[in-house]
Amino acid sequence: MIVEQRGNVLEALAVLVLATAAVGVRLWGLTHQPVWYDEAILVSYAQMTTTEWLEYTTSAQTVGPLYHLLKAPLPVLLLRGWIALAGSSPEALRLPFALIGATTVLPIYLLGRRLLGRRAALLVGGLLALSPFHIYYSQQVSEYGLLLLMITTSMLLWLRGAFAGAMALNLAAVLCHPLAAGSPPSSRRTCGRRRGSGPTASCPTASWRGSSLRAACRRRCPR
Numbered sequence: 467m468i469v470e471q472r473g474n475v476l477e478a479l480a481v482l483v484l485a486t487a488a489v490g491v492r493l494w495g496l497t498h499q500p501v502w503y504d505e506a507i508l509v510s511y512a513q514m515t516t517t518e519w520l521e522y523t524t525s526a527q528t529v530g531p532l533y534h535l536l537k538a539p540l541p542v543l544l545l546r547g548w549i550a551l552a553g554s555s556p557e558a559l560r561l562p563f564a565l566i567g568a569t570t571v572l573p574i575y576l577l578g579r580r581l582l583g584r585r586a587a588l589l590v591g592g593l594l595a596l597s598p599f600h601i602y603y604s605q606q607v608s609e610y611g612l613l614l615l616m617i618t619t620s621m622l623l624w625l626r627g628a629f630a631g632a633m634a635l636n637l638a639a640v641l642c643h644p645l646a647a648g649s650p651p652s653s654r655r656t657c658g659r660r661r662g663s664g665p666t667a668s669c670p671t672a673s674w675r676g677s678s679l680r681a682a683c684r685r686r687c688p689r
Contacts, residue, residue: 480588481575488568488595492604496564497556505607509559512545540641541609559607567604567611571595573618580625613642 501509511519519542545559552558574594578587594600603610620635639646 477584477588481572481591484571484575484588484591484595485568488571489565491596491601492564492568493561496560496605499605501556502606505559508541508545508607508609509549509554511542512549513554538609538641538643540638541612544612545607560605563607563611564604566615567600568595570600570611570615570618573615573622577618577622577625580622609642613639613646616642617646 511522514522544562548562549559552561571591571594575587575591578590582590600611600614616635616639620632620639623629623632623635636646
């Protein structure tokens with residue numbers, strides 16, 4: 467019992483260190499990089515009225531209509547509210563996206579712990595916390611960090627059996643970026659074995675590689 471409690475305390479401390487490191491490396495040098503085109507587009511959308519935004523996205527010819535349609539409404543609306551609260555300085559604009567990127571370490575860790583165990587979860591969380599690629603995009607005004615947070619949290623909820631919450635997050639992710647429509651389904655109705663079909667034929671993780679994922683599917687899919 468004492469050994470287990472000590473292990474839980476050490477694990478909690480390790481997660482706290484990862485979270486602190488994730489926040490620190492994303493806030494350090496937050497405005498070193500100049501504002502790039504995609505950031506300026508998202509900010510300009512947030513500063514438009516809804517009517518102006520719809521008119522612009524349906525008539526813009528500079529980059530092409532597909533580019534503008536991929537800028538889904540959720541990040542624009544969230545950024546609009548944040549600008550009204552904190553202003554539009556580069557530091558203020560990038561701060562919430564850096565914090566969102568750091569927050570993603572927690573669901574990634576919990577997902578890894580459920581599927582792969584404690585040590586692997588700490589490794590996965592550490593890799594994301596210190597990932598140069600993820601840090602780079604966390605320091606930009608873009609929807610990608612929010613999208614990853616939603617999808618990983620949705621997967622975690624699905625594995626825990628909270629199918630309604632997972633589906634709601636999937637739908638919110640589509641409002642963040644249309645390509646999120648390709649993320650794994652969260653409905654329990656798509657899970658399990660159908661008559662006349664092979665084992666886990668309709669399970670969302672049936673095509674995923676890795677025995678841990680298949681085992682999680684077998685635990686969650688009714689037979």
